[in-house]
Amino acid sequence: MVRMSARWAHCLKTYSGQGKCNLLSFSSFFFIFSRCHGNKLSKVAHMHVPLRRLQLPLLPLRTLAKGGRMPLHNLNNPSSARVSLISRHLRQPEPQTTSTPQQQRLHSTMSTQPPHPTLLIPGPIEFDDAVLQSMSHYSESHVGPGFVNTFGEALSMLRQLFQTTDSSSQPFVISGSGTLGWDLVAANLVEAGEDVLVLATGYFSNGFTDCFKTYGANVTELRAPVGSRPQLPEIEKALSEKKYKVLTVTHVDTSTAVLSELKDLAAVVKKVSPETLIIVDGVCSVGVEEIKFDEWKLDGVITASQKAIGVPAGLSISMFSGKAMQSFQNRKTPPASYFASFKNWTPVMQNYEAKKPSYFATPSPQLIHALHTGLTQILAKPLSERFARHKEVSDKVKKAVADLGLKQVAAKPEDQAHGMTAVYLPESVKATDILPSLAKKGIVFAGGIHKEIAPKYIRFGHMGVSVTDPNRKDIDNAIKALQDSLFEVGYQKP
Template identity: 30%
Template sequence: MRRKVAQAVASSLWKTPATISERANTYIRTFAAAPYSYTPPGRNHLAVPGPVNIHEQVMRAMDRPSQNHRDPWFPPFFQQILEDTKYIFKTTEGTPFIFPGTGTGGWEVALTNTLSPGDKVVTFRYGQFSHLWIDMMQRLGLDVQVVEVEWGGGADEAKLEQILKADTDKKIKAVAVVHNETTTGVTSDIGQVRQVMDSVSHPALLLVDGVSSIGALDFRFDEWKVDAAVTGSQKALSLPTGLGLVAVSQKALEARKTAQLKRVYYDLEDQLATNPSGNVPYTPSIPLLYGLRETLGLIKAEGMDNVIARHHRLAEGTRKAVEGWGLKLLCKEPRWNSDSLTVIKTPEGVDSGKIVKEAYSRYNLSLGVGLSEVAGKVFRIGHLGNNDEVMVGSYLFGAEMAMISAGVPIEPGSGVSKAIEYWAATSNVIPTRG
């Protein structure tokens, strides 16, 4: 009976004279609250920059009965996973760690294992996630010098050079950078940051949030001499939330010996005491580890450089669509364009939240909302992780319909056609087996 009521509401919802926002809110209230809610046909199209679409092989790999990680099978299993994670960081010199947690936990690992109360850190604020990392630094008792950047900009290498040159006493202990700012669709240049640090011979540690970049974008732990890099399972690795992955340099491991920030769960000492033998200091998420093993295998089979090229191709097609719509990116300079997601500014007077609601409630499409300072001003299309041209093309198709429903004056097909033209000319032929 409840299902019939829900279906009746769904069929009549759009006949009710109401504003777009009221219709969307009615849909959400009705179907989110119903114990036996109406399920639309088809599938939810997940076009946010995390969580992302999970590959079928990965879902099958995670679907298994519980196992005891104290049994003999676990050490070689876990040791191989640790070794394979080096591939996505592009490191042979760094030491990888896997925590049951998230990228936020990884932030804490990087800070607490390398720094002491009152240590000076230079960092950039240009989005919600860089802001949250700064908040963590301050709450941990660090002396944080924040370089404020207009949202849509990236790490200012020239400003960093000025700051490091002025630090003649070398009091700055770390430079912390969010590589890909998911709020704004901006990818900062970590290679240039390292060049600046080396050009002034500054000994500060380089700490990098790679939560929405590692496994999707070009990231070179060894070449860029990164000291701690963090990512999370729900982004480019295309897994459920629940794993925080951290790679740490030998320099950072040495810093750990004198670091005085309080740490318990995120203390690398416990991992270092157990990981070499293939063990862990606390209960791991075994299904997620099976999923991680499978997704790392898929990435290695595709090849990291091919993964990077695929993400660039999907992002360029999306940016072509934005041009076709006559809209603008939030990202200020092409050199900072993110290949993980595209953040699109809405026309003056158009609340981007209406577009997101229309996409979900009418077309079963999940788009990213604008966060914090850009709430209501932008919407976000994620194209990282397990995605291909047809999948991202469906997001663009749905975004067009949602924008038209929300009153954005665009021509149907104006963006999708541009993406099609680009992908038709650039996409690879999928190799087949004879």
């Protein structure tokens, strides 16, 4: 109790700014709470049901007990992935699949995965069987030798993915979404009152701005018209007029599919304002677009597991340079977050990478195993081949869009991402018509989210296993479905 009370006190100090907290009050709170609710909690905690009464299928359990893996068709019931074994015992009605047999035949059937609509939104994406199998790993200690070794190897593989060999670079893998990466940057690398330059290319760039403001930073935005990006001359001008602690760029803004160029941008920043930290939001680009962390002298790249890395959502993944980590060490004030604090996480990450157990907050062992599998697959071939394949498929998708007489939100080829395509709909077609039509064909696209053009476009994600697995026909099926659906809702090519 005392340990947990102390952690509560530490956390509140982080946010209160008062520098003091009554530890006794927290101990008293926990004591009173447990006395008032202990009986109820005890009853809930001790509601045991004998295993023999659950009538669970024994074969899968025996398989797992012997160290094997349960087949995916047992882990993902085709009629409903949400039905648990226990709910069957309790005789709750099982939800039926919403797909007709004809629609199921149109859905993706991938190895041992049950038939399901092909998910081609810009994240989460389709997952490889081996990655999903890794999620079924048996429960284990997050400080046990097996998990520590897996986590350490995953952190080392991230260095290869980001293309950094500098020992001062620091990878982080923390439970959370890609948005947690914004907090890592704003809470640790910027202090209240410091200046930040945000290159705004869409919805997610705007979100980064809001995050910085939450932590008290002074934010200047360089906004480009929808579908384009700020140009180097105006960026150079802004940097020469004011000293910025941090410059952020969204490599691919998921709302617009606008791709920002990094190499020349980084060179301009280093020339005009070498002390400015270059931070890249790579949530929708890592694993698709080339990022040479060391060569381009980047200071931070944040991303997430559920996009091109090809792992279920739940991991915030990032890499920071030695310069960025030194900037954190030079702070005049403590980091403005408790959970997202470099102070708390850096020793944990360093220990895990050194194959030593460590603890600040409990990670997800199953997600880390899946990450290890996903990274192993990605790094099995040269990264250059992976990037080339994504470009090849991207060109195919964009040609199909042009052949239909449609335009992209990102108008210029050099501004177009290779892992997704944002497509303007014809004036006669609504997203509320085309998306359901695609769904009937077993294809899931995303609607628009940029507030200025949201009803006017849809988003087609093409990254990860749907692109790299030669046995999958996801992209071809999606292009055909888009063509058919447009004509079904009355569109006629000009």
